[in-house]
Amino acid sequence: MIEGTEGLFARTEEFPNSLAQARLAALVGLDDLIDRLAADAVALLDPTTIHAWSKAVHGKVIPAVSALEDRTPLFVFAGDVGVGKTEVAEVVGQVIATRADTDVTLYPLSLTARGRGAVGEMTTLLTRAFERISADFTRARRGDGIASSLGVLLIDEADALAQSRELAQMHHEDRAGVNALLRGIDGMRTDRLPVLTILCTNRLDALDPAVQRRAAAIEVFERPTLLQRVALLTRLLAGTKLSPADIHALASATGEATDRLYGYTYSDLRQRLVPEIVLAAYRQGVAVDSVIAHEVLLRTPPTRPFGVTAR
Ligand SMILES: Nc1ncnc2c1ncn2[C@@H]1O[C@H](COP(=O)(O)OP(=O)(O)OP(=O)(O)O)[C@@H](O)[C@H]1O
Numbered sequence: 001m002i003e004g005t006e007g008l009f010a011r012t013e014e015f016p017n018s019l020a021q022a023r024l025a026a027l028v029g030l031d032d033l034i035d036r037l038a039a040d041a042v043a044l045l046d047p048t049t050i051h052a053w054s055k056a057v058h059g060k061v062i063p064a065v066s067a068l069e070d071r072t073p074l075f076v077f078a079g080d081v082g083v084g085k086t087e088v089a090e091v092v093g094q095v096i097a098t099r100a101d102t103d104v105t106l107y108p109l110s111l112t113a114r115g116r117g118a119v120g121e122m123t124t125l126l127t128r129a130f131e132r133i134s135a136d137f138t139r140a141r142r143g144d145g146i147a148s149s150l151g152v153l154l155i156d157e158a159d160a161l162a163q164s165r166e167l168a169q170m171h172h173e174d175r176a177g178v179n180a181l182l183r184g185i186d187g188m189r190t191d192r193l194p195v196l197t198i199l200c201t202n203r204l205d206a207l208d209p210a211v212q213r214r215a216a217a218i219e220v221f222e223r224p225t226l227l228q229r230v231a232l233l234t235r236l237l238a239g240t241k242l243s244p245a246d247i248h249a250l251a252s253a254t255g256e257a258t259d260r261l262y263g264y265t266y267s268d269l270r271q272r273l274v275p276e277i278v279l280a281a282y283r284q285g286v287a288v289d290s291v292i293a294h295e296v297l298l299r300t301p302p303t304r305p306f307g308v309t310a311r
């Protein structure tokens with residue numbers, strides 16, 4: 001271990017593991033996205049899979065494949081609060097591990113938790129994170145190009161860091177943070193380290209163009225649609241007295257409304273509304289039913305979208 005890196009990451013996690021499989025199974029409406037991201041990640045991290053495909057369909061490794069190999073294994077997850085960015089970033093390693101049939105290690109780095117106290121600490125933090133990962137993965141690529149293990153570096157809550165260097169008011173230490181990030185991901189690409197970087201931000205518009213340009217994928221996460229809310233509430237409220245029609249009504253009521261241009265987020269439903277419904281029924285000593293659900297709904301409004309202020 002590199003000196004001074006103890007406690008650098010919140011906690012590293014090895015995939016596959018059963019907890020991650022359960023978290024993955026609990027997600028609604030994101031199967032296609034997660035599959036696509038995992039397939040892309042494997043193609044970016046393990047060139048042998050692309051080589052095998054090219055030989056099978058073109059009879060040889062076509063030159064276009066090397067253009068793909070030059071891409072930076074960087075995904076940007078953007079979007080509103082509570083829409084699944086962190087959750088997907090934390091469990092996609094499970095799908096990558098299964099697809100590539102390799103161990104995957106997640107290195108989660110939260111910049112809000114760690115780097116905001118002292119400006120400038122963020123730069124040091126990032127530099128040390130990349131050093132630690134380089135040390136762990138330098139020997140992960142075998143002579144034949146096959147990676148014996150893969151890594152996922154999650155840079156969560158990256159708003160402050162990713163702020164465009166063009167913004168005049170940006171503190172010079174924040175610029176240094178962006179530069180440290182670019183140096184780190186470029187260095188990993190040059191050294192062909194089998195490490196995927198995922199950067200999560202609420203503010204895609206403020207993301208530095210140099211970071212955006214490098215991203216192999218930029219995914220904008222959205223609040224759940226009516227169908228997704230129905231699916232989530234059906235799971236969460238299974239075994240209660242709510243009928244399918246009741247759940248549909250509740251899902252409709254958690255959508256956009258005439259006096260509100262936004263619906264409930266995944267976390268509004270899962271971490272606020274449903275737990276509040278359970279508590280209300282528990283306090284009254286009665287079963288969870290539609291009446292209680294709608295009572296609670298009235299006093300549990302959705303989170304305002306990021307950047308929208310109250311009037
Ligand atoms: N598609 C989904 N299906 C079911 N639950 C979801 C889904 N997306 C998110 N959730 C749940 O919503 C909660 C918030 O998700 P998450 O932490 O990933 O949000 P986020 O997009 O990172 O938000 P923030 O910008 O505030 O960090 C978690 O409990 C997560 O499990």
Ligand SMILES: [Mg+2]
Pocket residue numbers: 085086087156157200
């Ligand atoms: Mg998050």
